[in-house]
Amino acid sequence: MSDGQRLLEIKDLRISFSVGEDTVRAVNGVSLTLDRGEALGVVGESGCGKSVTFSSVMGLLPSPPAVIEGEIVFDGRDVTKLSDRQMRRVRGKDIAMIFQEPMRSLNPVMRIGNQIVEALLLHGAVSRGQVWTRALELLKLVEVPDAPSRLHCYPHQLSGGLRQRIMIAMALASQPRILLADEPTTALDVTIQAQILELLKRVQRETGMSIVIITHDLGVVADIVDNVAVFYAGVIVEKADKYSLFRSPMHPYTIGLLNCIPTLQTKRKRLYVIEGNIPDPARLPIGCAFSPRCAYATERCLTEKPETRECAPGHFCACHLAGQIDPLNP
Amino acid sequence: MSRLLLAVPAMLGVFVVVFFVIRMLPGDSAEAMLGASATDAQIETYRAAHGLDKPAPVQFWIALKNLFRGDLGDSLSHYRPVLSVVLERLPSTIELAAYGIVLGSVFAVILGVVAASFRGRWPDLIITAYSTFGMSLPTFYIGLWILMVFAVKLDVIPVSASAVEGLPRWKTLFGPVLTIVVGGSLVRTTRSAILEILEEDFIRTARAKGVPKALILFRHALGNALIPIITMVGYGLAVSFGGAIVLETVFGRSGVGKLLIDAITVRDYPLVQGTTFVIALFMIVANLLTDVAAGFADPRIRVAGAGEL
Numbered sequence: 265m266s267d268g269q270r271l272l273e274i275k276d277l278r279i280s281f282s283v284g285e286d287t288v289r290a291v292n293g294v295s296l297t298l299d300r301g302e303a304l305g306v307v308g309e310s311g312c313g314k315s316v317t318f319s320s321v322m323g324l325l326p327s328p329p330a331v332i333e334g335e336i337v338f339d340g341r342d343v344t345k346l347s348d349r350q351m352r353r354v355r356g357k358d359i360a361m362i363f364q365e366p367m368r369s370l371n372p373v374m375r376i377g378n379q380i381v382e383a384l385l386l387h388g389a390v391s392r393g394q395v396w397t398r399a400l401e402l403l404k405l406v407e408v409p410d411a412p413s414r415l416h417c418y419p420h421q422l423s424g425g426l427r428q429r430i431m432i433a434m435a436l437a438s439q440p441r442i443l444l445a446d447e448p449t450t451a452l453d454v455t456i457q458a459q460i461l462e463l464l465k466r467v468q469r470e471t472g473m474s475i476v477i478i479t480h481d482l483g484v485v486a487d488i489v490d491n492v493a494v495f496y497a498g499v500i501v502e503k504a505d506k507y508s509l510f511r512s513p514m515h516p517y518t519i520g521l522l523n524c525i526p527t528l529q530t531k532r533k534r535l536y537v538i539e540g541n542i543p544d545p546a547r548l549p550i551g552c553a554f555s556p557r558c559a560y561a562t563e564r565c566l567t568e569k570p571e572t573r574e575c576a577p578g579h580f581c582a583c584h585l586a587g588q589i590d591p592l593n594p
Numbered sequence: 595m596s597r598l599l600l601a602v603p604a605m606l607g608v609f610v611v612v613f614f615v616i617r618m619l620p621g622d623s624a625e626a627m628l629g630a631s632a633t634d635a636q637i638e639t640y641r642a643a644h645g646l647d648k649p650a651p652v653q654f655w656i657a658l659k660n661l662f663r664g665d666l667g668d669s670l671s672h673y674r675p676v677l678s679v680v681l682e683r684l685p686s687t688i689e690l691a692a693y694g695i696v697l698g699s700v701f702a703v704i705l706g707v708v709a710a711s712f713r714g715r716w717p718d719l720i721i722t723a724y725s726t727f728g729m730s731l732p733t734f735y736i737g738l739w740i741l742m743v744f745a746v747k748l749d750v751i752p753v754s755a756s757a758v759e760g761l762p763r764w765k766t767l768f769g770p771v772l773t774i775v776v777g778g779s780l781v782r783t784t785r786s787a788i789l790e791i792l793e794e795d796f797i798r799t800a801r802a803k804g805v806p807k808a809l810i811l812f813r814h815a816l817g818n819a820l821i822p823i824i825t826m827v828g829y830g831l832a833v834s835f836g837g838a839i840v841l842e843t844v845f846g847r848s849g850v851g852k853l854l855i856d857a858i859t860v861r862d863y864p865l866v867q868g869t870t871f872v873i874a875l876f877m878i879v880a881n882l883l884t885d886v887a888a889g890f891a892d893p894r895i896r897v898a899g900a901g902e903l
């Protein structure tokens with residue numbers, strides 16, 4: 265991967281929040297790159313810092329209370345150093361984001377059309393005279409049936425799936441280079457989930473933009489991403505292209521996650537669940553954050569944080585035991 | 595619709611309460627009208643002529659029958675039908691209340707939005723302190739201060755508006771409207787509504803789109819906050835109207851409020867009855883109008899059908 269391909273580079277990102285006496289360490293040294301046209305899946309249990317990480321890429325974290333360290337380099341500039349005004353020109357224009365709750369993510373008192381047009385006009389994507397034509401095109405692009413009449417609707421008149429399509433249309437308004445999708449289908453019915461993912465995949469292919477799909481359900485995105493980063497307690501414990509990750513996962517947590525996905529082979533067995541809960545981000549263990557739940561944990565795991573190593577070409581893992589565990593027999 | 599049905603017993607309730615309460619005040623119309631020098635015979639004649647000699651329940655029955663015929667009786671002090679006296683004064687009060695509500699709301703809403711956007715910092719602290727202070731002072735007290743400053747010290751408005759002929763309209767409105775504006779009763783409602791809405795997911799969407807802060811506040815947050823704000827204006831209507839009544843007396847504007855106070859002073863029973871009746875009716879209509887306005891602010895409660903797909 266040459267640097268010319270690189271669109272976004274997160275370097276040793278650390279994010280904490282002061283909550284009363286405690287310091288909530290939500291992100292603890294995340295490094296990540298995203299190339300042009302790459303589709304990255306970000307997986308991990310709820311509360312392990314996925315949303316916080318990518319909200320900070322958008323400059324959406326209010327600081328204070330958030331304390332952000334490290335670099336987020338987009339297009340040669342560290343966005344953590346940008347002023348509010350400069351950041352506003354990146355948000356929505358170069359990097360767009362959609363969220364988990366389509367039901368609550370649209371302004372309930374504004375017509376759909378006006379919300380899309382607002383996005384179009386903000387960054388001067390099209391001239392005033394053409395906004396409505398373009399808004400209609402966007403609705404057709406995201407396959408909203410009956411598009412012309414939907415422009416006049418209010419959000420409450422549409423289903424969750426349609427609202428997520430509207431969110432996608434709005435995000436695409438200024439042809440962003442990166443689309444961050446934070447659990448875009450979690451709140452939707454299973455059949456609608458598949459349609460929305462299919463749509464994301466199609467627009468990504470057609471526009472050539474990069475896309476980050478955040479999810480807590482690896483099975484959901486396996487089809488549409490190229491690479492997968494596995495988050496645990498604010499760090500990336502494993503990152504690889506999806507084939508290596510699915511074929512030869514190295515981190516015990518990833519192995520656990522993969523065993524949670526129902527497949528034909530596991531059908532007869534009881535579904536595997538990872539015992540225990542993620543650690544409280546205000547009281548992280550000294551050693552590996554996963555060690556309290558890990559069946560393989562050694563003395564070393566409890567006292568020493570594992571470094572991220574490239575254990576196979578392009579396959580990164582932060583585990584002292586990487587490569588020593590048989591994924592098929594956990 | 596149910597609101598409209600509820601209006602009937604509410605109006606009747608007002609009618610009954612007012613009828614008996616004014617008769618509990620010491621003295622009656624005859625004594626107040628004829629003065630201290632009147633003889634007993636004169637007073638008896640007056641009472642008989644105006645039906646005041648009959649027992650209260652009988653008087654009530656007659657008044658009620660007349661009411662259902664649309665007849666509010668004749669004023670004892672104005673010597674003509676109550677309705678025409680009240681209707682003559684009503685526009686002036688509506689004008690005052692309307693200016694007060696509109697300008698007061700606009701001012702309060704702007705302050706509330708500014709306070710919310712500076713949450714916890716000095717502009718917020720100053721605005722919150724100011725509105726708490728303004729709301730804790732009685733209307734007439736603020737009114738008297740404004741009278742002191744603008745009429746006595748600066749001499750831009752007269753001390754009593756009705757005492758001066760041919761006064762430009764703004765001069766009669768300035769004092770009372772300023773009093774309502776200064777009272778700032780909607781500031782805190784607006785502030786808390788905006789703060790709550792700023793936490794909503796769609797605000798995050800707007801920020802993610804790159805919408806500038808001022809537009810987030812005034813387009814997205816205020817657009818949604820209008821729903822609770824209008825509802826509060828509705829609840830506050832009775833207070834605004836009450837305020838207008840007090841302010842007419844303070845600033846010497848001849849409106850329904852001053853009419854009512856004067857009618858009570860001279861024990862003009864039919865006029866008191868008629869004035870309160872019209873005020874109550876007006877308030878019910880105003881409440882219905884706020885419901886309609888709230889409906890316009892919130893597409894979710896707008897009559898279904900038209901845009902439903």
Ligand SMILES: Nc1ncnc2c1ncn2[C@@H]1O[C@H](COP(=O)(O)OP(=O)(O)O)[C@@H](O)[C@H]1O
Pocket residue numbers: 281283288289290308309310311312313314315316317329545
């Ligand atoms: N504004 C905030 N203040 C304090 N803690 C926060 C805040 N936002 C997120 N957190 C904490 O950061 C951690 C990571 O949250 P998040 O990134 O939302 O997880 P997820 O991986 O489910 O998206 C959680 O423990 C959450 O409680």
Ligand SMILES: [Mg+2]
Pocket residue numbers: 311314315316446447
């Ligand atoms: Mg999340």
